[in-house]
Amino acid sequence: MAVILDRVAVRRGAAGVLMxxxxxxxxxxVAASGDSASPAWLLLAAALLFGATFGGYVGARDRPxxxxxxxxxxxxxxxxxxxxxxxxxxxxxxxxxxxxxxxAIVMLQIGVALGCLGxxxxxxxxxxxxxxxxxSAARGPSGREDGGPAGCPPGKE
Numbered sequence: 001m002a003v004i005l006d007r008v009a010v011r012r013g014a015a016g017v018l019m020x021x022x023x024x025x026x027x028x029x030v031a032a033s034g035d036s037a038s039p040a041w042l043l044l045a046a047a048l049l050f051g052a053t054f055g056g057y058v059g060a061r062d063r064p065x066x067x068x069x070x071x072x073x074x075x076x077x078x079x080x081x082x083x084x085x086x087x088x089x090x091x092x093x094x095x096x097x098x099x100x101x102x103x104a105i106v107m108l109q110i111g112v113a114l115g116c117l118g119x120x121x122x123x124x125x126x127x128x129x130x131x132x133x134x135x136s137a138a139r140g141p142s143g144r145e146d147g148g149p150a151g152c153p154p155g156k157e
Contacts, residue, residue, distance in 0.1 A: 013070065016055040045107075060118065079112075
């Protein structure tokens, strides 16, 4: 069965990823000053992990039927944009290596998994859109006023 993705939700989630990852990449690149072993890159790694989870949450927040698919797509699309941009910068500077590409592939896989986690968190945080008021609020989930199970007479539960 194919899942139809809401493009607006996926774009919104991808923007959530970009909101954290792009500034972290710029800060880490400036702080590292060309040193690939600089601890400044840990900032980028943390932003990638948090940004993917956050983007998955944002992408899935309004899609209760398919939260994991929207979370994964949001994180994957957002991180894909980041990695294509980073590869372009590295290619122009002549610093693109196989190590960087393989690291990006692994981070993309981890990011998509964290996007799924964000989707699950969004689904768990969903609240009902209709409020129970009046006589229906006094009844339990079965519809009985005393809250007992449906189909059982009162006192026989």
